[in-house]
Amino acid sequence: MLRGTLLYLADQPALKRMFGGALARPLVRRFVAGETLADAMAAVGRLNAAGTTATLDYLGESVARAEAANKAALQYVAILHAIERQGARANASLKLTQLGLDVDRALCVRNVERLVVQAAQFGNFIRIDMEGSDYTQTTLEIFKELFARHKNVGVVIQAYLYRSEADIRELNAMGARVRLCKGAYSEPASIAFPDKADTDANFVKLMQLLLSEGVYPGIATHDERMIEATRSFAAREGILPDRFEFQMLYGVRRDLQAQLVREGYRMRVYVPYGGEWYPYLVRRLAERPANLLFFARGVLRERRHS
Ligand code: FDA
Numbered sequence: 486m487l488r489g490t491l492l493y494l495a496d497q498p499a500l501k502r503m504f505g506g507a508l509a510r511p512l513v514r515r516f517v518a519g520e521t522l523a524d525a526m527a528a529v530g531r532l533n534a535a536g537t538t539a540t541l542d543y544l545g546e547s548v549a550r551a552e553a554a555n556k557a558a559l560q561y562v563a564i565l566h567a568i569e570r571q572g573a574r575a576n577a578s579l580k581l582t583q584l585g586l587d588v589d590r591a592l593c594v595r596n597v598e599r600l601v602v603q604a605a606q607f608g609n610f611i612r613i614d615m616e617g618s619d620y621t622q623t624t625l626e627i628f629k630e631l632f633a634r635h636k637n638v639g640v641v642i643q644a645y646l647y648r649s650e651a652d653i654r655e656l657n658a659m660g661a662r663v664r665l666c667k668g669a670y671s672e673p674a675s676i677a678f679p680d681k682a683d684t685d686a687n688f689v690k691l692m693q694l695l696l697s698e699g700v701y702p703g704i705a706t707h708d709e710r711m712i713e714a715t716r717s718f719a720a721r722e723g724i725l726p727d728r729f730e731f732q733m734l735y736g737v738r739r740d741l742q743a744q745l746v747r748e749g750y751r752m753r754v755y756v757p758y759g760g761e762w763y764p765y766l767v768r769r770l771a772e773r774p775a776n777l778l779f780f781a782r783g784v785l786r787e788r789r790h791s
Contacts, residue, residue, distance in 0.1 A: 488771045489671050512776070515736045516769050517544070518758040522560070522567055525758035528735065529573045532754050536746040538730070539575040540612060541568070544759035545583045551592055554585030558596040560759075562603055569607045576610040578755060581624055594627055601635045610662075612703075615641035617670040618677070625652060632661055639703075643668030644688035645677040653691050657698040664703035664732060665691055669768045689714045696724050703753065705732035707741065716750075726750050734769070 518528035522543075529539045543560045545553075561577055568575045579600070585593040597613070604611050613628055615621065621643075628640040639662035642649045646668065656663050667684050668677065678684045688706070692715050695702035704715050712731065719726070730751035733742050745752050757765055770776050 488774070513762055513766060516734070516757070516766055517762045518735055518756045520758065520760055522563055522758065525564075525756055526567050526571055526573065528756050528758075529568075529575050530571065532756070533574050535743065537742060537752040537754050539573070539754050539756045540578045540732070541575055542578045542614070542755060542757040543583075544757050544765055545761040546580045546616065546764060547582045547587060548585065549587060551585060551588050554583070554588055554592060554596055557583045558600060561600045565600070565603050565607055565609060568609065575756075576612065577604070578612040578614050580614045580616055581620065581627060582616060586620065586623065586627075590623070590627075594630065597627070597638075598631060598634070601631055601638045605635060605637045610637045610639065612664060613638065613640045615643055615666075615668075618646065618672050621646065621648070628661070629659070632659065636660075639663060641666060641705075642691065643677075644691055645672060645684040647676060647678070649687065649691060650694070653694050653699070657694065657700075660700050662700050662702070663695055664705050665695055666705040667708075669772065685711065693718055696729055697722060702729050703732045704729060705755075707733055707738040709741070712741070712745070737769070 518525045525541055529541065532539045541564050543557060543564065545557055548554050548557065557579075561579060564577050567573075568577075577600070579597065581593055581597065584596040584600075597611070601611050613624060615624055625640065628638065631638050640656070641664040642652055642656070644665060644667050646652075653663060653665075665688065667688055678687065685708070688708075688711055692702075692704055692711070695704075696715070696719060704711070706712065715729075715731070718724075719729070726749055730753050731745055732753045732755060735754055735756045742752050742754060
C-alpha cells in the first residue's frame with residue numbers, strides 16, 4: 486500500500502518542489518552521488534579504490550523533447566570520455582525514455598547506438614536499464630536490434646514480471662549480458678507477481694538460469710537471501726566468482742558491498758548523479774519505507790539548524 490502510494494508519487498514531478506529542496510538534502514546525498522559528472526567521477530574513484538567497479542547513471546527519464554534527449558546523449562558521451570581519462574573501472578547505464586523513446590523511436594535508437602559505438606572504441610560497455618512495463622517489449626526489441634550490430638551492450642530483466650523466464654531463455658541463447666533485478670515499478674497482477682515471496686522465488690530461478698547458461702550476468706540485489714542463494718548455487722555448480730558480478734545501488738548496504746569484495750566476489754555499484762533525482766529517490770523510498778525515517782530525521786536536523 487505504502488509502496489504503491491510512493492511509486493505513484495514518483496510520477497508526480499510537481500511534488501518535487503514540495504518534497505525536494507533543502508529539506509531532503511541529506512537523503513538525496515545518501516543515494517545520489519552529486520549534481521555534476523565531476524561529483525560522480527569522484528565517487529567512482531572512491532569505489533574503485535575500495536575494490537568495486539561502477540556503472541554511471543545520468544539521472545533523467547521520460548523526456549518529451551528531442552533537444553532534451555540529445556542533451557542526455559551528449560552527457561553520456563562526456564561520461565564515456567571521463568571514464569577513459571580517469572582510467573576508471575566503470576561503464577554506463579541509461580534509460581531509453583531519457584534518450585528519446587517517447588519522442589521518436591528512431592531518434593532514440595540513433596542516440597543509443599552512437600553511445601554504444603563510442604563505448605566500443607574505448608573497450609567499454611553500455612547497459613540499458615529496464616523501465617515500467619509499458620516499455621518492456623520495446624526496450625527488448627531495441628536491445629536486440631543493437632545487439633545484432635554491437636556486442637558491448639546489455640539489458641535488464643525484472644524478476645517480478647511473469648514473462649521474464651521466457652525473456653531470459655531467449656537472451657541466454659543469444660549470448661546477451663543480462664542484469665537481473667527484482668523490479669522497481671508499480672505493476673498490475675495481470676503481468677507481475679503481486680506477492681514479494683513469488684518475486685523472490687522467481688529471482689532465484691532466473692539467477693540460476695543466468696549463472697548456468699548466461700554470459701557474465703549481473704545479479705543486482707541487496708537482499709541477503711538472494712545473495713546467499715547465488716553464492717551457494719555458484720559453489721554447488723563449480724561456477725567461479727569471476728563468471729558473474731553482484732550489483733548494488735550507491736548508498737545502499739555499503740557494509741554488504743564491502744563484505745562481498747573482501748570475500749573475493751565482484752561488486753559493481755550503480756552511481757546516479759544529476760539534477761533529476763526525484764523519481765529515482767522516490768523509488769528508493771518505496772523499496773524501503775524505513776528510509777522515510779532517515780528523511781524525517783534529516784528534516785528535523787535541518788529545522789533545528791535553520
Ligand atoms: P528488497 O527490496 O527485497 O530488499 C532487500 C533488502 O535490501 C532490504 O530489506 C534492505 O535491507 C535492503 N534495501 C533494498 N533497497 C533498499 C533501499 N532503497 N535503501 C536501503 N536498503 C535497501 N529496477 C528496475 O526496475 N530496472 C532497472 O533497470 C534496475 N536497475 C538496478 C540496478 C542495480 C545495480 C540495482 C541494485 C537495482 C536495480 N533496480 C532496477 C532496482 C531493483 O529492481 C529493486 O527495486 C531494488 O534493488 C530493491 O530490491 P532488492 O533486490 O534489493 O530487494
